[in-house]
Amino acid sequence: AQSVTQLGSHVSVSxxxxxxxxxxxxxxxxxxxxxxxQYPNQGLQLLLKYTTGATLVKGINGxxxxxxxxxxxxxLTKPSAxxxxxxxxxxxxxxxxxxxxxxxxAGTILRVKS
Amino acid sequence: xxxxxxxxxxxIIEKRQxxxxxxxxxxxxxxxxxxxxxxxxxxxxLIQFQNNGVVDDSQLPKDRFSAERLKGVDxxxxxxxxxxxxxxxxxxxxxxxxxESDTQYFGPGTRLTVL
Numbered sequence: 001a002q003s004v005t006q007l008g009s010h011v012s013v014s015x016x017x018x019x020x021x022x023x024x025x026x027x028x029x030x031x032x033x034x035x036x037x038q039y040p041n042q043g044l045q046l047l048l049k050y051t052t053g054a055t056l057v058k059g060i061n062g063x064x065x066x067x068x069x070x071x072x073x074x075x076l077t078k079p080s081a082x083x084x085x086x087x088x089x090x091x092x093x094x095x096x097x098x099x100x101x102x103x104x105x106a107g108t109i110l111r112v113k114s
Numbered sequence: 115x116x117x118x119x120x121x122x123x124x125x126i127i128e129k130r131q132x133x134x135x136x137x138x139x140x141x142x143x144x145x146x147x148x149x150x151x152x153x154x155x156x157x158x159x160l161i162q163f164q165n166n167g168v169v170d171d172s173q174l175p176k177d178r179f180s181a182e183r184l185k186g187v188d189x190x191x192x193x194x195x196x197x198x199x200x201x202x203x204x205x206x207x208x209x210x211x212x213x214e215s216d217t218q219y220f221g222p223g224t225r226l227t228v229l
Contacts, residue, residue, distance in 0.1 A: 009154075032215045043118065043205060043220030044157070051215040090156050094214040101170060102147075102218060104156025 002027045002097045006090075006105035014113050019063075019078040021108050023091030026072065031095035033074040034102070035065055038088045047089075050074065061085070086112045116140065118221035120206050126227045132194035135224045139187070139208030145169075146183055147218060148191050149205040157205055163189065164212050193226075201228045 007022040025031055032051050036044040048059025055067040065076045074091060091105040119138040127133050139146050145164050149157035160179065162170040165186040174181070178197070183189040193200055203225050207218040 036220075041222065043207075043222045045220070046217050049215070049217065092156070096214075099170075099172075100214055101159050101162070104158070106154065106156050 002093075002103070004091055004093045004103055004105040006108050008108055009106065010109045010111065012111040012113060013081045015083055016080050019076070019081045019085065019110065021076040021089050021091075021110065023065075023074045023076065023105060024072050025074070025093050027093070027095065027097035029095065029097055030067070030069055030072075031093040031098060033065070033067060034092040034094075035059065035063070035074075035076050036090045036092060036104075038090065038107075040087075044090065047076070081110075081112045083112050083114065086110055118206055118208055118219055120204075120221040120224055122224055123222065124225050124227075126229065127196055128229050129198055130195040132192065133196055133226060134190055134192045135204050135206075135226075137189045137191070137206030137221060139189070139206070140219055143208035143210055143219070144186070145209045145212040145216070146189050147207040147209075148181055148189070149207065151203040151205055151223070153202070160191070162212070169212060196226075196228045198228050201226060 005024045034049045035047040038044045048057045050067045058064045063078045088107045088109045094102045148160045151157040160174045161181045163183040181191045203223040205223045206221045209216040209218045
């Protein structure tokens with residue numbers, strides 16, 4: 001079965017530092033790609049998504065992600081971390097090779113140190 | 115606009131008991147999803163409804179789980195009887211239609227603990 005992999009279950013950065021959360025997919029055909037954020041005791045909120053067109057996608061709260069077909073990746077970045085960014089982040093994919101359903105990675109917990 | 119509503123937020127039961135969760139999607143959203151999120155894992159789709167019809171229930175353990183969406187609005191997910199491994203957060207989501215690129219909007223979830 002096709003899968004989506006998030007490298008690093010925990011990432012820790014200092015406030016003001018670059019945030020980089022990694023996501024790779026396994027399908028041969030590029031899927032639709034999503035990043036969701038989950039704050040404690042809350043549901044998931046969409047940060048951004050890639051469907052077609054420009055490969056650099058800008059989302060909410062200063063986050064952006066770049067689709068790289070050659071690397072089968074969709075890494076999430078933010079130039080300067082804020083304390084409020086501390087949360088769990090999920091990469092998700094959908095498409096024919098994923099059974100036309102949204103398939104999530106295992107998640108990365110982001111810790112922001114003051 | 116009101117988001118996806120779920121109740122209860124927390125539930126503790128003993129194994130072999132039954133439990134039901136309720137979801138009210140965003141008004142006008144035709145598609146409704148139930149996900150199971152086990153601690154340390156990403157959400158996994160259990161069932162997808164389009165209006166009041168089932169689109170995908172391939173990952174629903176049908177010997178103990180059931181779900182319905184009467185009148186194409188609210189939905190109920192039931193587990194009977196519950197097992198220890200059913201301890202998880204159950205998330206409901208909705209979207210306007212059911213395309214692969216559609217944004218799904220998630221509720222806060224119901225945290226189930228089975229003792």
